Amino acid sequence: MNFLTDELDYEECDKEINKNDINYFRNIWLAYDDFWHKNKYDKSKYKYVKTAPRSPNTKYGKINDFYRRCYLILETNEYYYPLDNYIKIKKRKRTLTNLEHIIIKNSGNGKRQSDVQDIVKNAKFSKTYMTNVMKNAVIGVEKIKEKKILLPNEKLFVNMDDCFISSLFNNKKQKNRIRTISANKGTDLEKSTKSRNVLKDKKITYMKTKNGERIKRQELIDKIYDFLDLQFIYNKSSLVFIGDGAPWIKTSAKKENIPYVIDRHHAFKALKKGFIFNRKVDNKKLTNAYNLFINGKYYLLLDFLKVNNIDEKIYKYFKNNKEGIINQKENWNQGVCAESDVSHLVKSLKGYGAKIYNDKVLNNLLLINSARINKLNLLL
Structure with missing residues (x-):
């Protein structure tokens, strides 16, 4: 030695x-x-x-x-x-700093506290101790060494979505909005399989606010461009915004003159809910509606929904997303789902331990997960 x-x-x-x-x-x-x-x-x-x-x-x-x-x-x-x-x-x-680093690096991403305990079972530390380590951890992320280059014929898909998770701030329960923003260059044909779709050069960031606090449109747009400029070399004409149909996504796309596509996951979920009759899904009608949707046939889809007496809220959802539906037929549209970002970054934390996190623990878990998705090392 x-x-x-x-x-x-x-x-x-x-x-x-x-x-x-x-x-x-x-x-x-x-x-x-x-x-x-x-x-x-x-x-x-x-x-x-x-x-x-x-x-x-x-x-x-x-x-x-x-x-x-x-x-x-x-x-x-x-x-x-x-x-x-x-x-x-x-x-x-x-406890050795080395052991604390093992706890930090293995936390989050669907791992329960008991899973982390099993990794270093000889240490025999408690879950309370793990929570204290995560609460007091000062975590940095290494700088991006090389930006991903976009070729002239490539698109850069920017997925956006909101989700909500609670935390304890000054011993009081607080509901937080986590706005995920991710970017990718579409399906990676070399790494994808029949059962698993892999996205090319996927990167992610997020905005965390208290529920009820408004995120200004310009604040969101600045965040998107700062994130993209840090990760990619691209032209604005290559951008495509993808979301669940929320007004804040559509208006941001319109303001920036960027094509908008509605997320197929959320669209299919809404259609499925609309075609439940007597507690059973009418799969034939659901398939017809979905085919009209993915082929960008906006007006025919609305007619089909009206003929079948679909719930008014579901009808308005599709009526108010004209561009997001019409762009489904474009050759560059790959139907990428923004919901997986929420799942990988936020919902996977549900398995970690407590049903509600200390706010500092939540911040660190989000930072760890985003670094893992972006394939960046933690600086401890």
Whole structure:
């Protein structure tokens, strides 16, 4: 083990610990403490004071009755523990920073707290401790190294959707709106299979506000362009906005003179609800309506819905989305669904643990999930 770097190589430890027991960890630590005392102890800067106990918790288990040297920094009159610095354990903490990083990196994305506990089961930490780690975590995300280039014949699909999730802010329940904004270059034909559609160069961001707080249109548009400019090299003429038919998406597309397409998932869901008669779905009529929809036959679809006495709210939903329906027939339209973004970014958090999160925990989980989707490393 190389002690000159003053930083424990945990990857090397992982390899060695499989061959040995936890005492390998203890022996490495003691060896470093001796090394520092013999080779780096400068009596003009430090004064040896005592040996002090520690019982640190590691991913391999707890190390009990462990002692290391303590020094006094002469210039500042503060205590200094070289070994604590080497193994990366914070003052008054019982858990290695390495173990906290494992908890943070494995949280979210559908993993329950018990799933994370199983990953490092020897550590035997509680769910309350995990929540505190996530609450106090300071997380950064690495900068984007290379922008994705859009070819002249490619489209950049911008999906938008809203969902709602609660959190605890100052011990009071607060409902939050999460507005997801994602971009992709359509279906990746090389990676897609018959059962799984993979999107090419998919990237995501989001806006989080308290429910009831209005997101101004220009604020949304600025967010979209800032996000796209950071991720892609593109022409505005390549953009297509996709959504569930909400007015804020349509008006944003109209203001920016960008084609708008209604999300097929939401359209099919509305049609299916409209063609339920006597608690059964009329699949024949549903298929006919859906075919009219995906072929962009706006007026024929409205006539078909009216003839079949579809609920007035459902009829208005399609009547008010003329452009979103007509653009279904365009060759560039791939029927990409915005609902999956909500599922991957927000709804997957439902499996993590508590039914309601502390607001700081929610913020960190959203940050972790968005970094994972964007394939960016966390900076901890």
